[in-house]
Amino acid sequence: MSHHIVQADNLHYTYPDGTVGLNKINFKIHHGESVALVGSNGAGKSTLLLHLIGSLAPTDGDIRIGDFPLNKKNLKLVRRSVGMVFQDPDDQLFMPTVFDDVAFGPINLGIPEKEVEQRVMDSLETVGVPHLIRRSPHKLSGGEKRAVAIATVLATTPDILIMDEPSSNLDPSSRRRLINLLKTFTHTKIIATHDLDMALEVCSRTIILDRGQIVADGLTKELFIDENLLKTSGLEKPLTMQRCPVCSNYSKI
């Protein structure tokens, strides 16, 4: 399975002002894997994601996506196989209606009109919001916006899904819907998040970043037990793995 791999080789990035963004990043993500990218604020999650979609070019080191090294020449090719869901859906939904927005990618890929419409419907149905098709993005709720944003990416049929904080700003039930949805995807997934409970449910593997470096890379369940590791990386055990304060108090009495 050499298809759809995402590989970083000794990745190094320094911001123009001299701050080190990424330092000796090495990983290999295989086809169909779900990987959570966690770490405190400023640990380098977003910087890493921007590298994976070719928006930032590494100061040193290489990225390979699928069969291609990521460089200027391959950028367009690579972007066809990678779908990125941005943190702020308002950045992603820029067209006048939901339909136009979801159709934007497929049209750019040169897909025939009839098929575009089918794809738009399919994508919206996958995320469970086909009824929003004629609405304007500015009139959607936060959860609806997120769902549509995911649909816009699904419509381009990417092999690899990259998501930046997909569960942020969602109410609990929208978040639950999102998690259930993500679980059904068979794509290779890279999810940058602070929501460790979601990471626990959706991603079998986790990469912990701290100050631009990978401090741990392994099975989510195993990493999240290591309280010391979590603490030094500015994290905390997922709530579902902590003892319930109500029940434990109750048992004490």
Place this chain on the structure above:
Amino acid sequence: MSNLQNNLFDIFYIDTLACRQSWIHSLDPRAKVLTTLIFVGIVVSFDKYEIAMLIPFFIYPAVAIALADLPFVYLAKKMLLLLPFAFFIGIFNPLMDNKTLITFDLKDIVDLMEFIGFKENIGKMGTIDISGGWVSFLSIMIRFCLTVGAALILISTTGFDAVCLALQRFGVPRPFIVQLMFLYRYMFVLIDEASRMVRARSLRTFDNSNQMRFGIFISMVGQLLLRTMDRAQRIHLAMCCRGFEGDIQMLRAINFGVPETLFTAGWTSLFVILRLYNIPVKLGMMIENLLLS
């Protein structure tokens, strides 16, 4: 500030109106844009002293509001809010133009009233002179109501993106259409962002005056501008990630069929007839003849 926020609510509301279902709503936007332009063009083509002939033109907003089930009170209120500007310019007309344009002979009016049934003596006979200035002032006000009303009806039966689509089909250059779409989309987002900034500041301003010093103003506007430019970069990135290569295309089937042709041609012929024949005066003469014969 509150003014702009109200405007935003207005846009939201108008947007909602544009989503309603009616025969007019379902028409191809081109028919409505064209009809509106013709309407405005014909209304403003009248001589500046014209009043009578302008009146029949209210038929268009009236019918449109009725067919599209638009809230009349809301539209009227919105129009009233905009009135001061036309008023400001128009009010100079009565001051400058004193020439008597119309003379009412009170005797005629008394005759008429007696005919209708008033038997008392109304008083002294004489004439009332109305200067051209007042006539043209009234004319300006009527034009204002008609033209503004037509624009509001257009947008609340069509919606902004459909108007853009129509403009594009009429040959307005693509970059400008794309610009309109982006502007409209991000107006909501940025006004929201700006109002959050303003709110955050005013919550930390503890005197009641709530005045903003120039320095603070500049740093807030500057911040907003920088954030806006960052957002533009993120949007561009999001576009590139979905295969954007400099051209934005939209799939929209619109069809200028029989109903559209009927709508446009019907209204246009009516406008032209109203432009050519002074129906109110004819009507008035008819009634007069009827009464006095």
Place this chain on the structure above:
Amino acid sequence: MHMADALISPAVGGTMWAVTAGLIGYCSKKVKNEMDDQKIPLMGVLGAFIFASQMINFTIPITGSSGHLGGGMILAILLGPHIAFLTMASVLTVQALFFADGGLLALGCNIFNLGFFPCFIAYPLIYKTFVKDADTNYMRSNSIDFKKTERKILAGSIIGAIVALQMGAFAVVIETLFSGISELPFTTFLMLMQPIHLAIGVVEGLTTAAVVLFIWKARPEILSSASSSSPIGRTPIFKVVVGLAAAALITGGALSWFASSNPDGLEWAMFKTAGVEELESPDGIHTSLSAIQEKTAFLPDYGFKSGESNELSESSAESVKVELGTSVSGVVGGILTLIFAVAIGFALRQKKSN
């Protein structure tokens, strides 16, 4: 200040529409050819920014009134003249449609008054002479050059904004005068408009300069990239002005030709409209010629005397002795010709798709 539909005549409105349409076409072409695609979302959100920034007001000392950022100048400085003009035009279009600011017929006037002067006069001829591209590229470490540039930006923005607004205000006066709807005498209106807009210009200039300086200090690269991306030399400006003058002359001429006492204008136009009906009708071209004759005979011989009688009766009370003359024929003719043209387009397209 916005022109309103109620105050302009169709000849002025139509002429300014033609001029503005020409400018939009010119800028769109320019933008399409020269702009990197990153600017597409940028100009969109900056248009929205012009709206949003109106949320933020500062208090003008002593007067108690408040000011906010104006549009044209800052856009021209950030985006270059062509993109800025399109952006300004889009802002005014949205205002005309939603807030009914100005109105549809006056839109051409408004875009010209508020867009053309800052973007194509004040920015290239004033701001640019004060602030050269090289200036904004100076590294901040050199404090003498820094102060110098700061002063240049300040002077360029303020004088530019004042000039742009004075010209815009003057254009409003001229357009109102030519329309002949308002009775306001030329000099009075001028004496009213120019000083008010001098004050507005000073405020807009100050805010523009301060925001530009803020941006320049925070992210100098934004300014240098903006100004270099869209060069505007002497030739393009010259071309623009000549093109505009030609467009204005042609449209104005055509409109006044229609409005002139030449009755052929209307007959010709009516004939063409009748042709439209024929083209649009499902039966196609075979509709009888008699329909055309009926239509033309339907209209009297161009003499539209609106005030046939000045006698009493309530509804005829307003009847006014108006010499409508033939200005009607021009406008009606013009509009009908437009329908004719568009209808032919539709008919042809329909045929093509069938």
